[in-house]
Amino acid sequence: MKYAVVYFSLTGETEKVARAIAERFGAELFPVEPQEDYGGFARAVARVVAERLRGKSPAAKTPPRDFTGYDVVFIGFPVWAGTMPAFMQDYIRACRFGEQTVIPFVTAAGTGKLSALQTVGELLPGASIEHYYFSSKPAPMDAQAWLSGVAADLAEPKGAKGK
Ligand SMILES: Cc1cc2nc3c(=O)[nH]c(=O)nc-3n(C[C@H](O)[C@H](O)[C@H](O)COP(=O)(O)O)c2cc1C
Structure with missing residues (x-):
């Protein structure tokens, strides 16, 4: 099985999960970068608010890729203004995906x-979206326990599911 981890992280929270996934599955890491650096937390918040008001956001600097050769693609990001950062949405739209398993992992305040x-589902209507990881300050999720569940499920032959 081939695993890819496509992710963005500004302050390191999502990146910790990305690295844990890579370690567990031997997955390749594909960090996504915005065209312009967002700076620290406070500057990023001010900028994202301004972008929302203008209805414009910068594109991703990272060139789009073809992920159709991967059996499982993990997609990770922090919640920004309620959902996936806009430049990352553009990036996902520009990449090629097949009908593989997509596992979103998200961190938020x-x-x-x-x-x-919902955003992941809209961007990837052909994907089979499974094992959603969402960790926030008031409700942190144990990444290692989640990874054990994902690993056990992926090891199971598809035909055995639902029995
Ligand atoms: C620009 C910006 C917007 C954010 N908007 C939200 C939000 O709408 N809801 C929320 O729960 N957290 C929000 N946060 C907090 C981040 O989602 C949270 O700190 C996340 O874990 C950061 O992940 P990272 O360290 O991988 O960047 C925002 C943070 C930034 C910088």
Whole structure:
């Protein structure tokens, strides 16, 4: 099985999960970078608010890739203004995906759990979205326990599911 981890992280929270996934599955890491650095937390918040008001956000600097050769693609990001950062949405739209398993992993201060998942579903309508990981300050999720569940499920032959 081939695993890819496509992720963005500004302050390191999402990156910790990305690295744990890479370690567990021997997955390749594909960090996504915005065209312009967002700076620290406070500057990024001010900029994202301004972008929202203008209805414009910068593109990703990372060139789009073809991920169709991967059996499982993990997609990770922090919640920004309620959902996936806009430049990352553009990036995912520009990449090629097949009908593989997509596993979203998201970190947040507290909000955006449903909208982040909904955004992933809208961007990848052909994917089979499974094992959503969402960790926030008030409700942290244990990444290692989650990874054990994912690993056990992926090891199971597809035909055995639902029995
Ligand atoms: C620009 C910006 C916007 C954010 N918007 C939200 C939000 O709408 N809801 C929320 O719960 N957290 C929000 N946060 C907090 C981050 O989602 C949270 O700190 C996350 O774990 C950071 O992940 P990272 O360290 O991988 O960048 C925002 C943070 C930034 C910098």
